[in-house]
Amino acid sequence: MAKVKKVLESHNHKLHVKKDDTVLVISGKDKGKKGRVIAAYPRENRVLVEGVNMITKHQKPTQLNPQGGRVEQEAPIHVSNVMHVDPKDGKKVTRIGYKTLDNGKKVRVAKRSGETID
Numbered sequence: 001m002a003k004v005k006k007v008l009e010s011h012n013h014k015l016h017v018k019k020d021d022t023v024l025v026i027s028g029k030d031k032g033k034k035g036r037v038i039a040a041y042p043r044e045n046r047v048l049v050e051g052v053n054m055i056t057k058h059q060k061p062t063q064l065n066p067q068g069g070r071v072e073q074e075a076p077i078h079v080s081n082v083m084h085v086d087p088k089d090g091k092k093v094t095r096i097g098y099k100t101l102d103n104g105k106k107v108r109v110a111k112r113s114g115e116t117i118d
Contacts, residue, residue: 013042013043013045014042015040015042015045015047015079016079016084016095016096017037017040017047017079017082017084017096018037018040018118019037019038019039019040020036020037021036021037021084021117022034022035022036022037022084022085022087022090023035023036023037023047023049023082023083023084023085024082024083024085024093025049025052025077025081025082026081026082026083026093027081028053028077028081029053030052030053030077033049033051033052034085035049035050035051035052036049036050037049037050037082038050038074039076040079041076044076045078045079045080046076046077046078046079047076047077047079047082048074048075048076048077049074049077049082050074051074052074052077053074053075053076053077054072054073054074054075055072055073055074055075056070056071056072057070057071057072057073058070058071059071083095084096084110084117086110086112086113086115087110087113087115087117088110088112088113088115089113092112093112094110094111094112094113095110095111095112096108096109096110096111096117097109097110097111099116
């Protein structure tokens with residue numbers, strides 16, 4: 001049997017969210033949950049959101065954890081299932097735009113309120 005390699009596309013992968021952004025899940029089993037982005041995986045188009053998409057992982061006993069057992073942890077979700085929360089009110093979602101400041105620095109801007117994100 002021949003081994004098949006999964007080849008990822010070679011173009012640039014840009015996500016609309018970054019680490020430490022606050023996002024709201026807009027679809028899926030965790031719809032409506034809000035959380036902070038712990039990690040972003042641009043090549044897979046997925047993000048890890050705090051407290052969202054919890055899975056149970058079975059751990060073997062080790063020297064550090066001689067009991068072993070089951071551990072709940074977050075699993076990545078597709079980036080299309082999350083939207084950025086507006087930093088102005090912290091409740092409604094917004095899309096992200098980009099603006100160049102007078103000093104030449106490019107910043108992310110909330111389209112809904114015009115608030116600068118970073």
